[in-house]
Amino acid sequence: MSTTTVAHDAEHHDHPTGIMRWLTTTNHKDIGTMYLTFSLIMFFVGGAMILGIRAELFKPGLQLMNPDFFNQLIGVHALIMIFAALMPAATGFANWMIPLQIGAPDMALPRLNNWGFWLLPPSAILLTLPFTLALFGIGDGALATGWTFYPPLSVQGGIGVDFAIFAVHLLGISSVLGSINIIVTLFNMRAPGMTLMKMPMFAWGWLITAFLLIATIPVLAGAVTMLLTDRHFGTHFFDAAGGGDPVMFQHLFWFFGHPEVYILLLPVWGFIPQILETFSRKPMYGYKAQVYSLWAIGALAIVVWAHHFFTAGMPVPALLYFMYSTMAISLPLAVLFFCWIKTMWKGSMSFETPMLFAVGWIILFGIGGLTGLVLADVAADAQYHNSYFVVAHFHYTLFAGGIMGIMAGVYYWLPKMTGNMYNEKLGKLHFWLTAISFNLTFIPQFFVGLAGMPRRIPDYALQFAEFNAISSVAAFVLGISQLLFAYNIIMCARGGKKATDQVWEGAKGLEWTLPSPPPYHSFTEQPTIK
Amino acid sequence: MVKQGMKSVGLGLLLSLTAIRASADYSWNFPEPVTPMALDTLNVHNKFMLITAIIFFVVLAIMIYSIFAHRKSKQYKPVTDKAPSTAVEIFWTLIPFVILLLIDFVIMGIPAYHSVVMMEDTRDKATMVIKVTGSQWRWQYEYLDGDAQGIKLVSNLTTTEDEMKNKAEKKEHYLLEVDNHLVLPVGEKVRILMTATDVLHNWWVPQFGSSRLAVPGFIRETWVQVDKAGTYRGQCKELCGKGHGYMPVVVDAVPMDQYKVWVAAKKEEIAKADAGADKEWTKEDLVATGKGVYEKNCAVCHQVNGAGLPPAFPAMTGSKIILAPIFGADGKYLKDSHLDRILNGKGVMPAWKSTLNDTDIAAVITYERNALGNSVGDMIQPSQVKAARQ
Numbered sequence: 074m075s076t077t078t079v080a081h082d083a084e085h086h087d088h089p090t091g092i093m094r095w096l097t098t099t100n101h102k103d104i105g106t107m108y109l110t111f112s113l114i115m116f117f118v119g120g121a122m123i124l125g126i127r128a129e130l131f132k133p134g135l136q137l138m139n140p141d142f143f144n145q146l147i148g149v150h151a152l153i154m155i156f157a158a159l160m161p162a163a164t165g166f167a168n169w170m171i172p173l174q175i176g177a178p179d180m181a182l183p184r185l186n187n188w189g190f191w192l193l194p195p196s197a198i199l200l201t202l203p204f205t206l207a208l209f210g211i212g213d214g215a216l217a218t219g220w221t222f223y224p225p226l227s228v229q230g231g232i233g234v235d236f237a238i239f240a241v242h243l244l245g246i247s248s249v250l251g252s253i254n255i256i257v258t259l260f261n262m263r264a265p266g267m268t269l270m271k272m273p274m275f276a277w278g279w280l281i282t283a284f285l286l287i288a289t290i291p292v293l294a295g296a297v298t299m300l301l302t303d304r305h306f307g308t309h310f311f312d313a314a315g316g317g318d319p320v321m322f323q324h325l326f327w328f329f330g331h332p333e334v335y336i337l338l339l340p341v342w343g344f345i346p347q348i349l350e351t352f353s354r355k356p357m358y359g360y361k362a363q364v365y366s367l368w369a370i371g372a373l374a375i376v377v378w379a380h381h382f383f384t385a386g387m388p389v390p391a392l393l394y395f396m397y398s399t400m401a402i403s404l405p406l407a408v409l410f411f412c413w414i415k416t417m418w419k420g421s422m423s424f425e426t427p428m429l430f431a432v433g434w435i436i437l438f439g440i441g442g443l444t445g446l447v448l449a450d451v452a453a454d455a456q457y458h459n460s461y462f463v464v465a466h467f468h469y470t471l472f473a474g475g476i477m478g479i480m481a482g483v484y485y486w487l488p489k490m491t492g493n494m495y496n497e498k499l500g501k502l503h504f505w506l507t508a509i510s511f512n513l514t515f516i517p518q519f520f521v522g523l524a525g526m527p528r529r530i531p532d533y534a535l536q537f538a539e540f541n542a543i544s545s546v547a548a549f550v551l552g553i554s555q556l557l558f559a560y561n562i563i564m565c566a567r568g569g570k571k572a573t574d575q576v577w578e579g580a581k582g583l584e585w586t587l588p589s590p591p592p593y594h595s596f597t598e599q600p601t602i603k
Numbered sequence: 604m605v606k607q608g609m610k611s612v613g614l615g616l617l618l619s620l621t622a623i624r625a626s627a628d629y630s631w632n633f634p635e636p637v638t639p640m641a642l643d644t645l646n647v648h649n650k651f652m653l654i655t656a657i658i659f660f661v662v663l664a665i666m667i668y669s670i671f672a673h674r675k676s677k678q679y680k681p682v683t684d685k686a687p688s689t690a691v692e693i694f695w696t697l698i699p700f701v702i703l704l705l706i707d708f709v710i711m712g713i714p715a716y717h718s719v720v721m722m723e724d725t726r727d728k729a730t731m732v733i734k735v736t737g738s739q740w741r742w743q744y745e746y747l748d749g750d751a752q753g754i755k756l757v758s759n760l761t762t763t764e765d766e767m768k769n770k771a772e773k774k775e776h777y778l779l780e781v782d783n784h785l786v787l788p789v790g791e792k793v794r795i796l797m798t799a800t801d802v803l804h805n806w807w808v809p810q811f812g813s814s815r816l817a818v819p820g821f822i823r824e825t826w827v828q829v830d831k832a833g834t835y836r837g838q839c840k841e842l843c844g845k846g847h848g849y850m851p852v853v854v855d856a857v858p859m860d861q862y863k864v865w866v867a868a869k870k871e872e873i874a875k876a877d878a879g880a881d882k883e884w885t886k887e888d889l890v891a892t893g894k895g896v897y898e899k900n901c902a903v904c905h906q907v908n909g910a911g912l913p914p915a916f917p918a919m920t921g922s923k924i925i926l927a928p929i930f931g932a933d934g935k936y937l938k939d940s941h942l943d944r945i946l947n948g949k950g951v952m953p954a955w956k957s958t959l960n961d962t963d964i965a966a967v968i969t970y971e972r973n974a975l976g977n978s979v980g981d982m983i984q985p986s987q988v989k990a991a992r993q
Contacts, residue, residue: 384816400708421679459840530847
């Protein structure tokens, strides 16, 4: 045993410094840090785009941009937020925390891990490059079809569509590589005694996410490749004139797209209960029930896709099937909500920033979930579909349920990662500003959607003006508040009050047994779980 | 800190609510329903919203109670949870599950079932059929049966560019006004066949409660039965390109007798246009008429000055198709000629033969050949277009 330790130490001193350290690193924590940093940068890029949109929508009329540029911003905003902000953040946490939580020295496939990350910056460039090219007169800008690529509009579109297709391919490869790595790590590198049913909930959330990614990303890759050949090589997959069907693309896209929602959320559902148990000073309630519910949601996720296009025209039995199966998701989800609240119930709670985000997350994600239940109703969906009601709904699930969840995780683990405490006052201020301005941004969108405002329009009728003005102002507050978040993270990384190993009084689990920050090779000797 | 925060949230919400109350132009729910389907949708929506709101606030209340009661600052000691073990405990654990099953599949599920069946029943008792065609970026309507058979309308946005660019005051129905309204009789079930010529569109009037995707190359169905006279406005709600926000739907629902008068007037208009097709036109008259037709139907893509928006929408000025002859030696129009392209379309270019009459087509062709920087010099008579259709 002592010889291996020496060997590891030698390796530690050998690894390169400066830029080469980051380019060549195979260390799970370095790669995790890169994922999280990339995610934070892209969060601001995607956010700046949507603030452009909100500024344009502040009042009726075209003030700042032409409709074509507007369409480019909405689509690229979504792709960036989903693929370049939320997914890399979750993968970053997986890289950092899964080896720590299961008592492993590193991820199972470190070189693959490095490659998985370094595919991301080129794809982010592919997504945004057409904006720059258009300035030089090359092409007509980025993808202008919304993030869903629906043909025939995407067949009609310019080079932005091709760039986006290749970006999606790279992002997809990166996700699949990351997923393979996580599955292999979880199946092979758990500490002795840690059976699957003793794995931390975050590991469970990611295990199911990884399977969902592997099951659905290839379908997306296939769909966008078919689109590419329709665009350039004369095929007719989505062209009725050649025997194809435009709606078939929607089936393929959402076969990926709906599980994608859970891909974004399952990792969060994994670590939120861990945060709750830490700050309630009481073990999480219903571990088994939560694991089974995660599996149930993962399974249901891949059989409900068509509820994203009920108005496309489907036979009645298909409509009924997709409606009832979608409603069925509420059952395992309700079990999860019950377990989360029961974990808090009769605990001894304190409300540091991670706990504030976790509790706020439960409430706001609850609104997203309940409006989702209503959206499952086919008849009412004819009204909600593609209106601002849907926009508000999926921002409650993906901003509140996704990004605010990630923020809870950042505040929770940042002291462990950096070895320093962040500024608690700023963290709390960030939470309250985010929660309030988020609601003031999106509650008006529920109403404006019910009143009949379609999404993805650059200009709107006069009766929608007041709600849009409120939403725009709040969106700017929301956007600017995030600078506090970035500032807090940077200051924490640079120094501050030293964090203890356990960091939080109620924290349980292997990651809290290591020093803060953890050593280069996390566990050089495997801990044993009883 | 938490308490202070809570107070500021409360205050913030209260302030924003009072600010909202102060003005009148806010709508909190679906607009007034005027079809059986919209009424049903509104009822379903209200019921579901009520149920979900109850669930939300009950759960929220439990959580908030816990947040205030079970905190460390009050020296609350954490309890140890046990899994339910006795039959009674398991029974009480199952109760929420059963309640949720009941809500999902009975209280919400059964009305939802009936709504779906009603929504999809496009044929029973339908007294007339219209065809709605979406194209970039306008709606076209065609009456397929009954007295109105043969009436075709092209419905273009009438909001001016000055209004959009804030150079002129915005009119009441900013972005929601078109030149030709679709006219439907009150109280009749109208079956709607939906299609598109280029990309996906979605025909939506919020007060009708129906929305259906218009798919190029396919026919989709829906129906409306407007029970109250009035003018109803909606929009395309499937992203269809740069003009997506500029293709509104406007429907006039009128009593049957007024509808009949309208049909008769439209029929007379068509007869007049047909007669116009048989008379001999001068080039000047055709160019003058053609300018109007062009600006209404073609300029949105090919631009008012004919410069187009290449590569998707080619320029008219110097276009090879326009400069080439229309008719061959045998007197028949050539494939890929100017007339062929306008009648039958190709790719992104829609076929206009079912939407424009002979005079309009002859006029717009003559205009494009002798204006917009072109001077081919020839002309085409409406009678030649009429012959070409055979």
